[in-house]
Amino acid sequence: MASPLRTALVLLAAATTCLAQTTSTTVTSPTTSSSITCATGIHLIVARGSTEPKGLGRIGVVAGNVTEAIPGSTVTAVDYPATFDAYFQSVNLGVTAMTALIASYITACPSGKIALLGYSQGGQVAMDVVCGTSEKLFAVTPDLSDAFLHNIVAVVTFGDPSHMANQSWNEGTSNKNGIFQRANTSACEPYSPVIKEWCDTGDIYCDAGNVTGVHGTYFANYTDDATEWIVSRFNASMTTNDSSPTGGASPSGSGTPSPTASGTGAPSSSSTAPPTTPNAAGVVQPASLTAFLAVAGVAFGLLL
Template identity: 25%
Template structure:
């Protein structure tokens, strides 16, 4: 599957003009193949790069919504019922929905493929504003929200295992959620994966380092605590399969 720049630009224009954005719940990961090379090529084509985060917000929102439509991705994930594994994902700055399109959906698909039918999976996106200001202030509020969801889910689904994940600003949420959870709750967390982590130099509290994967591309300014969006920061979908395999090895 390949979508030209013109096609994606047209999709972006339609969303900018007010066409409805899909908010279908991610209750089951679609089986439709995602052509990763085409997806990454489209990302590099349509998004401005080497610009500060406060200069790309609108482009991210519109562009990701267009990508989601073009590649059949869902930008919202809302858990229903209990599952063997609960994935809690915090999207990046200005990403649409509650999981975005750049990283979360490709990671979820890869994870389902890696786990197969051996375990059931539930996925929940963290509901938080994901604003530029939130990134610049390293706002801890999303971490509190993430921790509350985990605590509530443990009460409802005591046998579930958790995978905590985030992208970009979502990395703050994961780190701060771990700081807000007690040892008993963190013992339910079997794996942590953070893509483009602005806190990449800081360990995730309450979990053994062997269960944590911080995925940072060389040249990603966000991983160094910077503010510039480089090509390296928007192409973490290429790490979806390896990250999914890491998670499966920890379950």
């Protein structure tokens, strides 16, 4: 017999309308430190949004710009389901996979510099890795060890459903919590100087809003800002670590990520493609918005 939560999730999925997805070249992530080539620039670990094809997803355009600005950079996609119908499990698997990628890269490249990127569900994955998972109904996971503070130089998310208002790392126009409220933001503090989360007012997921189009606008509005943030953090890290690569980087460009040891990625740079959400390629249409919010409240016990 289906559980009430499962039934609610099925109804929630039924309240959404799937749109066409953008394409993304698959990036195969290395699974062992022996298969990793250490970047002379920055290493970007990218988590796509829900239902996007395997690879970098739309936020890969930021990774592409960074690899143009910082020569010798590499990109790895988090290999996780990124599904909507099994969202809780998908996030947990994403957290496990991204954490493993961080650990294996630092094992192979102890002085390596890493940026974590995530959009929508991928943004929640990235923040759960850094802060630990403390959202209601999700499996609890620990926060990221302080031992990696000299390695993780930037964390960037767009439309993170676990976004919390009034945090020092917040960017964008939102002043509300997301639909999956993070119970413990203090665990994020060790990494707070390197985090930037973009969330705008009205976003159904990161702002618990009711404007369906907002969730897909971050790429047009904030790609340059996110690129500049990562490049600036990388440059700053080089002044405090003599073993880091030398030479400055300019926060400009609109290119394709450099290949990793085991794959390449060519993200779409379109700012007009359909938005991804916790249901990456689908958004709630106006006619079903009321039903969506009602079911979401039942399913997740949240005040929307």
